[in-house]
Structure formats: structure tokens, C-alpha cells
């Protein structure tokens with residue numbers, strides 16, 4: 589049991605270190621299919637708190653998601669989805685982790701890499 593845990597952590601860490609984040613849980617070989625595209629998920633379930641252009645929504649306390657490029661976004665999305673699993677970045681997203689669990693239960697799951705690319709392509713503003 590202990591050995592398995594150590595193994596899983598090692599695998600998870602390796603994924604993080606190589607930037608090879610597939611967005612799913614690192615459970616052995618389980619292929620996840622997503623019923624919605626990232627664009628659909630964003631439109632239907634993220635927009636109301638993060639803004640039509642990822643600019644953030646003050647009333648909902650949703651932070652902007654248009655200020656990061658895909659690589660960084662990917663890590664933040666991964667954190668939000670996997671809770672404490674990604675300990676390398678040391679971020680706290682308790683509210684969003686809770687939201688994400690609910691959204692996944694409702695079928696708004698997405699591929700982290702694909703969502704990060706979608707956000708960059710659609711909203712990313714280069715610093716002037």
C-alpha cells in the first residue's frame with residue numbers, strides 16, 4: 589500500500605516536472621473522454637465568474653485568466669482540478685477547487701492542456 593503511494597507520487601511528480609500534464613488523474617492508463625470542448629465548457633461554466641474575455645468578474649471574485657500564457661495556465665488549471673496533488677507550485681485555490689469538483693460532477697470536465705491553449709488563444713493579452 590505504502591509502496592503504491594510512493595509510486596503514484598513519483599509518477600505525479602515526474603509528470604509535473606516534465607510539463608507533461610494531460611489533465612486527467614494519474615490513475616493507471618484510464619483514458620478520459622470529454623463530452624464538451626474547452627470552448628463550450630468555458631462558455632457554459634467558467635464565463636460567469638471569469639468573464640467573457642477572461643478578464644475576471646469582481647462580484648464573483650473570479651480572477652482574470654487572460655494574463656498568463658498556456659504553459660503557466662496549464663499549471664494553475666491543474667492545481668485547481670487536482671487539489672493538493674500538485675505541491676510544486678504551492679498555490680491555494682480552495683474556492684476554485686470546490687467549484688471545480690461541482691463542475692466536474694455536472695459534466696463540465698476538460699483537458700487541462702487544451703483548456704490552457706484555448707484560454708491563451710482566445711484571451712491572452714500580451715503585456716505592453
Ligand code: HEC
Pocket residue numbers: 629630633634635636637638648649650651652653664665668680681682683684685687691696703
Ligand atoms: C462560481 C464562480 C466560478 C466559476 C463557475 C469558475 N470559477 Fe474559477 N475561480 C473562482 C474564484 C472565486 C477563484 C479564486 C479563488 C480560488 O482560486 O480558489 C477562481 C480561481 C480560478 C483559477 C486560479 C486562478 C489563478 O489566478 O491561478 C483558475 C485556473 C480557474 N478559476 C479556472 C476556472 C475554470 C477553467 C472554470 C470553468 C471550468 C472556472 N474557473 C469556473 C470562481 C469561479
